[in-house]
Amino acid sequence: MAKFWWGDNLNEKKIHLLAWEKLCVPKAEGGLGFRNMVLFNQALLAKQGWRILQYPDSLIASLYKAKYFPDCGFMDAKSVNGGSYAWRSIVHGRELLRKGLRFQVGNGNRIRVWSDPWVPLPFSFKPISRPPDGLEDLRVVELLDNELHEWNVPLLRELFTPCLDPK
Incomplete structure (x- = not known):
């Protein structure tokens, strides 16, 4: 164009x-x-990365996993020297994908409170509060009341800065 x-x-x-x-x-x-073709291309590459995440048993995802990330997940895989052009391109698209992904809490065992994107806030999806000393590796499961199967509200109020309602 x-x-x-x-x-x-x-x-x-x-x-x-x-x-x-x-x-x-x-x-x-x-x-x-x-269209900004550079951004459009990155969006299409991010879509391929999304397919690898959504369909890990597909042929292409299995091939990439065996060759490029046998010991970790797609989001943690490195772009290696000598990797195929297609793989390096998908890794480039993954950076766009990373900006919009967030964890679905589930049981919260794997989600790190302060460093993983899981909070329904725009842009970072991470808490805006700073982690208290000694709680840098806190997991989301530790914010839940196991008996009642709900959030431990007193603990949440203690750890997090309340968000201001924009209304």
């Missing part, structure tokens, strides 16, 4: 009337609505 808009021929030069960033602005905001 950029070559069409700004491509030059041997005998004629084209005028660059708008910067690419302006062309990618949505039409509703005064732009031409072009």
Whole structure:
């Protein structure tokens, strides 16, 4: 698309009337609505990463696991030197995927309170409070009342800064 808009021929030069960033602005905001192809490509690669997470028994996920992350999960796998172009690309897309993923609590055994994304807050999905000394490795399961099968509210009030209601 950029070559069409700004491509030059041997005998004629084209005028660059708008910067690419302006062309990618949505039409509703005064732009031409072009897709930013770099971001679009990363979104498609993130979708492939999502498929590896959702269908770990699929052929492609099994192949990637055997070759690139036999001892860990997809989200912890490294982009190794000599890895295929496809694998390195999916790892690039995984960074976008990481921005939107969060844990579903379940029993909370595996979720680290302070470092894993699990809180239904926008952007980081992590608590905004700082961990108290000695509780840096606290797990979500420790915030639950085992007998009542609900949150331990007094402990939550002690550990976390209350969120202000924007209304």
